Amino acid sequence: MTRAATAEQEIAAQRDAPALAVRALSHRYASPAGEVHALDGAALEVGAGEFVSLVGPSGCGKTTLLRIAAGLLDARPAEPRHPLSGRSGSHTGRAERSSSGTLALVFGEQPAHARREHWLGLVQQEPGLLPWLSVERNVRLAAELAGVRADVHALLERVGIAEFARHHPGELSGGMRQRVALARALVHGPRLLLMDEPLGALDELSREALRLELLRLWERDRVSVLFVTHSIREAVLLSDRISVMSERPGRVLAELPVDMPRPRGEELVATPEFLRLEDAVRAVLRGDSARP
């Protein structure tokens, strides 16, 4: 009885928790050129059912933040300096590392937990499909790994690749492959969709087509999305909110709400409101004091 009550409370707490909460997230990693300070106290929130874009210059740690949120990477903040000697102490650093995982939470839980529960869907710049499997088998594999039964055909229909179900990825164009990757990320019904420049490797025409398709899909399903991009136009068109990141080490400089009515379409791009928002994002990136 009490156990049931606690479970209910937990569920309620989860429902109230934001889809993604990132607070004071710092990360360093070793590279051949020395230690790279990728993130420095980044903070970000994606509400349930919200579409948030993360915009920033190349190499500012956007991908690192997304990979930490996906539970693919453990956050490793700066080695804390010893208060007396000023030298970094490696054993305290180790403790710091393990506790730092709480700095990114998915529906109130650790990213690794969210991953184990199959709450996450991931779409990256490269589709990452298995070339020896057909389109349908690629998508079905994701459902199998997540342990769910899914109507793969209906999903392929929705992302517009049903007629290529039996084709192999090598026979498809880049845009088509990215649609398959999107279907694979959606097939198990994720609660948070993490997208890392999903349109970044596409030519301009496919990019435009897929952008509108994504808008249409999302406005129907309203799954929570973190969308990493360096295209300001894409961010304004798709998002409820835009987080703008600084150069490395990445911090979030500003959050800009996008209050344009939905459903949206490409015709918005020429409206004064759209252009004003684009300018506002650019101003933040330039470092003007144009924070709202």
Place this chain on the structure above:
Amino acid sequence: MSEVARPAEARGARARARARDAARQGAALARLVGPPVLALALLLAAWEAWVRLKDVRAYLLPAPSAVGRALADEPGRYLEAASATLVAAMGGLLIATTIALVLAIAMAHSRAVERALYPPALLLKLTPIVAVYPLFTIWFGFGLWPKMLVAALITFFPTLVNAVVGLRSVDPAALDALRALDASPAQLLWRLRLPSSLPYLFAALRISVPLALIGAVVAEFLSGDGGMGQLILIANGDLDTATLFAAVAVLVTMGVTLTAVLAYSERRVLFWHASTSGV
């Protein structure tokens, strides 16, 4: 009416297109195979003519016709020897590939295991097998095992190295996509790493299939215990040069056949890989 006629017309057109395709493929095959076959025939004819005109002694260089007769007189002898060699070579290859694959999986997952196992594997590769073969006969006696062991030792290293590289050469985006779905290490191995390593394993087989044949023949040659190696050893003692040539011809045929079978299965299995160009 035209509605009814159209499918038949289409069928006819398709059949004609198929016939055209077949003819084109036949012509392409002729262009591919014609020149080397012609060159080989010319070489054999020149050889035959030279031996006959110059009256070259048979123990120095037998005419191709004499080699053909040696083969035709005792086909059973060559068949038996060839199958014994084939069993030793393929048995050794199977053992080596299995062990190399298991070790490669361990090495691909742990740099420490890789560092621990690589030096002994390299030592094994650098050991001259001819020199250690007497040890094998002391330990295992004669028969199939020492021969398979030589074939296994000679093919082990290329398979191991290729398998490790193959298991590591995974598309990072695919790896992340499956990890985000919480795929277990076993699932990643089975669904992603092993299929990704297949092009490298086939590359290894292209090297190791001929090597395995060499290994088996050398072992038979050293032990004088059955197979093509023993056949060569005896013919050499008798100065039976025609049989020596016939044995070489049989071994070449075996190598070519095995390589062709391998190339065919590679095209079937790796239809998705760039190395087989096209689907």
